[in-house]
Amino acid sequence: MNWQLLPQFLTTGLLAGGPIALMGLGLVLIFKSTYIFNFAQGQLLLLGALVTWWLSVEVGLPLWLAIAIALVLSALFGLLIERVTLRPMTGQPLLSIILMTLALSQALQGLALLLFGGTQRNFPQIFSAASPYRIVLPWTYNDKPMMIILKQNLVWSFVVAILGVVVIGAFFRFTKMGLAMRGASEDHELAQSIGLRIHRIFGISWAMAGVVATTAGVLLATSSGLDLSLSVVVLAAFPAVLLGGLESIPGTIVGGLIIGLSQGLVSASKVQIIRNATEIMPYIVLLLVLLVRPEGLFGQRRIERV
Numbered sequence: 001m002n003w004q005l006l007p008q009f010l011t012t013g014l015l016a017g018g019p020i021a022l023m024g025l026g027l028v029l030i031f032k033s034t035y036i037f038n039f040a041q042g043q044l045l046l047l048g049a050l051v052t053w054w055l056s057v058e059v060g061l062p063l064w065l066a067i068a069i070a071l072v073l074s075a076l077f078g079l080l081i082e083r084v085t086l087r088p089m090t091g092q093p094l095l096s097i098i099l100m101t102l103a104l105s106q107a108l109q110g111l112a113l114l115l116f117g118g119t120q121r122n123f124p125q126i127f128s129a130a131s132p133y134r135i136v137l138p139w140t141y142n143d144k145p146m147m148i149i150l151k152q153n154l155v156w157s158f159v160v161a162i163l164g165v166v167v168i169g170a171f172f173r174f175t176k177m178g179l180a181m182r183g184a185s186e187d188h189e190l191a192q193s194i195g196l197r198i199h200r201i202f203g204i205s206w207a208m209a210g211v212v213a214t215t216a217g218v219l220l221a222t223s224s225g226l227d228l229s230l231s232v233v234v235l236a237a238f239p240a241v242l243l244g245g246l247e248s249i250p251g252t253i254v255g256g257l258i259i260g261l262s263q264g265l266v267s268a269s270k271v272q273i274i275r276n277a278t279e280i281m282p283y284i285v286l287l288l289v290l291l292v293r294p295e296g297l298f299g300q301r302r303i304e305r306v
Contacts, residue, residue: 004146006268007137011148013264014257018158019219021256023237024244025165026212031246032172033181033205036094039101040081041213042234043108048074048214049123049221049230050116056124063124067218071211078210082203090199109231118228123221127152157219162253164215168208169249181205235279236263239286244298251298258285 023045030038048070055066085104089097133155137146172178184191184201192198220233240259244251259282266281289297 004142004144007146008148009264009268010261011135011150011264012154013260013262013267015150015154015158015260016263017240017257017260018161019216019256020236020240020259021165021253022161022212022216022219023234024241024252024256025168025249026209026216027237027241028246028249028252029168029205029209029212032249033184034202036086036097036101037246038209039098040105040108041209041237042231043105043112044074044078044210044213045217045220045234046112046228046231047077047108047217048210049217049226050112052214052218053121053123053221053226054116057121063126070214070218074210074214075207078206078208079203081210082199082206086202086206087199105231109228112228112231121226123218123226125153126218126222127156151223153219153222157223160219161216164212165249165253168212172249177201177204236282239282243286243289243296245296248296248298251296254297 023041026041026044027038030036030041051073052066052070055061055069056063059066061069081104085100086097089100132152133150135148135150137148139146172182180191180196181201181204184196184198191201217230220230224230224233236259237256240255241252242255243258244253244255262281262285263278266278
């Protein structure tokens with residue numbers, strides 16, 4: 001263990017957990033309203049970031065305007081996906097719908113390659129990289145002062161991500177539409193019988209998931225660059241969502257922070273010499289937790305009578 005750099009890696013990992021939680025929020029949005037696990041969330045994230053880059057760099061729009069337009073387009077694209085690909089699947093077995101999202105992920109990945117190519121791109125910087133935040137710790141290591149250096153984009157990405165998760169959580173808890181989306185996920189036929197417009201709820205959930213994906217894609221692209229591998233980053237969100245509980249928005253935050261901390265711990269240790277140890281660690285943590293709590297830390301324990 002590199003004890004001198006341990007606080008640095010742990011803090012960086014904790015802040016990286018914010019965007020992970022935001023990515024997981026897109027998965028929870030779809031699951032809470034449709035009871036479907038969306039395997040295409042990573043591709044929505046990738047396309048949102050690519051469209052933002054194109055509007056800003058190729059078209060020449062100010063970055064704030066490019067982000068705003070990309071968010072609107074991502075919402076419309078989410079509505080289109082629900083209308084064209086998933087609405088015809090209403091009433092079909094759940095496994096068929098999940099496989100449809102898996103097929104959709106491959107189609108969107110190919111669309112991104114076709115439209116934008118596979119080259120690495122430098123995403124416009126939202127936050128200054130020249131003035132990182134410095135935190136001097138009140139202890140030393142080998143008579144040397146210990147310090148944590150944090151990039152602005154990492155700190156503010158964490159703030160934006162956590163704020164987004166909190167806002168969506170409040171939406172589900174305190175608004176009529178949010179409550180309707182939660183009710184629709186329990187039983188589609190029962191929800192329809194009491195007057196809920198199921199297809200409208202599904203469309204709104206996919207539109208919101210598109211907006212969340214684009215926001216997460218922009219935050220990630222500012223720190224790690226932009227290429228087709230960005231869609232793979234969402235794999236870290238899968239264990240975060242399952243760890244916190246598929247239906248729990250607070251669990252998404254906790255799961256994202258735990259996954260970020262675990263990756264930071266691995267980065268500071270000698271385990272990182274093992275290939276892909278940082279990518280493997282979230283799934284090890286997930287396995288250990290699910291052995292004790294199969295429904296996740298904050299998931300609902302369901303009892304079915306037969």
